[in-house]
């Protein structure tokens with residue numbers, strides 16, 4: 001069960017990746033939730049497996065990398081693998097699939113890259129590649145994209161972990177830093193537990209009555225809560241007007 | 252009798268009554284349609300479920316509010332003078348509001364549920380114009396009813412000082428001046444209702460601001476405003492109906508129902524606390540401060556139990572060993588008060604935090620509110636409407652009209668809600684157009700049971716309509 005007070009900052013998925021020109025806008029998780037994922041074929045080097053076999057017995061966390069990445073893939077993988085180590089439960093509560101999104105990658109290079117980025121054999125991550133057609137299907141379905149940078153072998157791409165349960169997307173975590181807390185919540189959601197969430201405040205919101213502190217979960221009343229007094233003030237004004245102003249009775 | 256039939260609101264009340272009863276039949280039919288779908292007997296019509304649910308819900312909430320209010324106005328003519336113009340205005344604008352909502356739901360397929368919880372109206376499969384039309388319909392009703400309530404309070408204020416209208420003289424131990432309980436109950440209710448309508452107006456302003464600008468709204472704030480309004484309007488419809496019974500029932504028992512200290516205290520409690528009871532709709536909203544959750548539970552109890560106990564014991568006391576004349580009106584009103592108690596117990600159970608964590612959004616919720624509506628307020632108002640047509644048509648009040656209607660209504664009504672309670676206790680969720688998965692496999696069974704009893708209930712309503720309409724026509728001709 002979920003203990004402690006956890007707050008997912010939904011809508012807060014709109015973090016941080018390089019907003020180079022022509023880069024798609026940050027991912028809107030809402031557009032993907034509960035959508036089915038295609039059943040693509042994955043080559044793990046030793047065998048070929050269907051994606052569905054990975055989410056059938058337990059939830060699946062899917063992360064994208066490519067072997068030649070000189071940029072964000074390796075720090076991100078390290079952060080992800082640390083978060084997984086912190087919460088534990090791979091191969092018991094959930095599976096992890098690291099999928100290459102570069103069709104020129106071969107599986108041994110991807111493995112080597114993962115080792116270099118700090119993932120060790122005991123972690124039981126599944127590492128795989130897929131063909132171009134299937135790659136297109138899965139990236140479209142999960143809102144992932146990549147783009148070649150100039151003529152280099154480098155690809156511009158966001159980083160994200162897609163949480164899949166029963167063949168549906170149930171959570172997408174974006175951002176280079178994978179906090180164990182967030183990952184744990186995702187696993188809880190995927191396992192069918194209720195996780196509390198409350199949207200972050202934003203300037204675009206008209207009035208807001210309560211703020212929750214994401215760290216402590218404490219609730220604060222804010223100025224917007226004054227709205228609550230308007231109906232009560234309204235009736236006081238009406239009563240005063242009718243009974244004491246308009247119809248002053250002496251009896 | 253003569254003086255009574257000269258009630259200046261006779262004509263408008265006739266129109267109100269006919270409108271309410273006809274809409275009731277249509278909306279009840281939509282209710283049966285939903286239960287039929289949930290029983291898997293109408294595959295292929297699933298896509299209409301949520302529009303039907305929205306229309307059924309908002310329609311029922313609306314007609315029983317206006318039904319009670321129209322009834323209150325008719326009774327009030329004995330004591331105060333609400334404006335006749337305002338009555339016509341509220342009737343016409345209410346009908347207009349209903350038409351606009353009908354267009355939004357029937358043509359525009361708006362289907363966000365009767366209280367259109369934010370941000371659902373913006374997230375649906377229907378076009379934007381149907382959301383706008385729906386909100387427009389609500390705006391029209393809001394303005395219409397604000398004027399209606401304002402005028403009622405104005406009429407009270409012309410005749411009574413505030414503390415007398417609220418019965419404070421009784422609380423402080425005096426018996427003079429006399430305030431009929433009807434005035435105390437309706438004054439407290441209408442004041443609270445005014446607050447509800449202001450909240451609805453703020454809500455609508457926020458919606459239109461979001462439509463017109465780039466601004467967004469805070470979901471939790473919107474939910475607070477929504478339930479402040481939604482809870483109050485439904486709760487107060489009930490209280491207005493009860494106010495009517497306090498005044499009309501004595502005509503059948505031959506005993507006057509006096510105001511006293513306990514009655515006044517109970518209804519002042521309502522005024523003081525009913526504004527906070529709605530918090531019970533937000534128990535599952537963890538971002539709501541905890542003290543509000545406590546306040547919600549306390550206010551839910553205190554704004555309902557004293558008033559209910561006073562009314563139920565009052566009704567029993569006034570009937571006990573009296574020579575009450577049982578006819579369709581008096582038996583419906585009497586059983587309505589008792590049904591209110593039964594539904595009220597279901598409601599208070601669910602407004603208890605510990606229970607709500609289990610029952611929240613199960614069919615237990617429709618179970619309790621259908622109980623105090625079908626077996627409570629609807630019975631009261633149906634009984635009262637019959638009383639009014641008898642009165643205006645100068646028919647013999649002591650006639651015993653069909654026991655069959657009453658029998659069918661009770662078996663059908665209680666059977667129908669029982670199927671909801673059983674399903675709720677089985678954790679079957681509310682608002683499912685069909686029950687697909689294993690956990691809720693008992694859903695279709697309870698839907699079939701509900702449907703069976705619902706059909707009996709429907710038959711009773713149709714029979715009532717025949718009897719009622721007969722007298723209605725007579726009343727109409729009497730007025731010409």
Ligand code: HEM
Pocket residue numbers: 279281282283285286304305307308309311312315363364365366617621624625629680681682683705708
């Ligand atoms: C006369 C027979 C009636 C039938 C057959 C009926 C049937 C139903 C059904 C099947 C639902 C959907 C339940 C769910 O799965 O959530 C429902 C909802 C509802 N009903 Fe009724 N009902 C009846 C009378 C009434 C009355 C008298 C009221 C008076 C206020 C009422 C108010 C509502 C409301 C407010 C909802 C909730 C709509 C929503 O969730 O948005 N119903 N009814």
Ligand SMILES: [Cu+2]
Pocket residue numbers: 482528529531532
């Ligand atoms: Cu409520």
